[in-house]
Amino acid sequence: MIAFASLFLGLVAGVLPISVIVSAPVTRVEFLLDGRPVGRVWKKPCSVAIVLGEQLEPHGLVAPAFDEKGREIGRFTQLQILPLPPAAL
Numbered sequence: 001m002i003a004f005a006s007l008f009l010g011l012v013a014g015v016l017p018i019s020v021i022v023s024a025p026v027t028r029v030e031f032l033l034d035g036r037p038v039g040r041v042w043k044k045p046c047s048v049a050i051v052l053g054e055q056l057e058p059h060g061l062v063a064p065a066f067d068e069k070g071r072e073i074g075r076f077t078q079l080q081i082l083p084l085p086p087a088a089l
Contacts, residue, residue, distance in 0.1 A: 004018070004020055004061075004063065012056070015051050017047055020047075022046055026065040026073065027042065027066060028041070028070075029064070029066070031050060031061065032063070033050055035060075035062075061077070062077050062078075063077075
């Protein structure tokens, strides 16, 4: 129902266009950067410009998709090289 069309394979900075591909019955997509809302779209194409900052930093981007009744029906996550937990070291 939802997938990122914009994929990043490393740390990125600046203002970036982010696009997702959706299928019915998705009527709204929200964008969360590191858990904070940064965009919302109600129609196709589902794209927003997200400010990642000027420095290269790790981020997590989540895009939950909702139906016409406001129920979350899908979610896609794009991690941009998040730091490893101490146990992984």
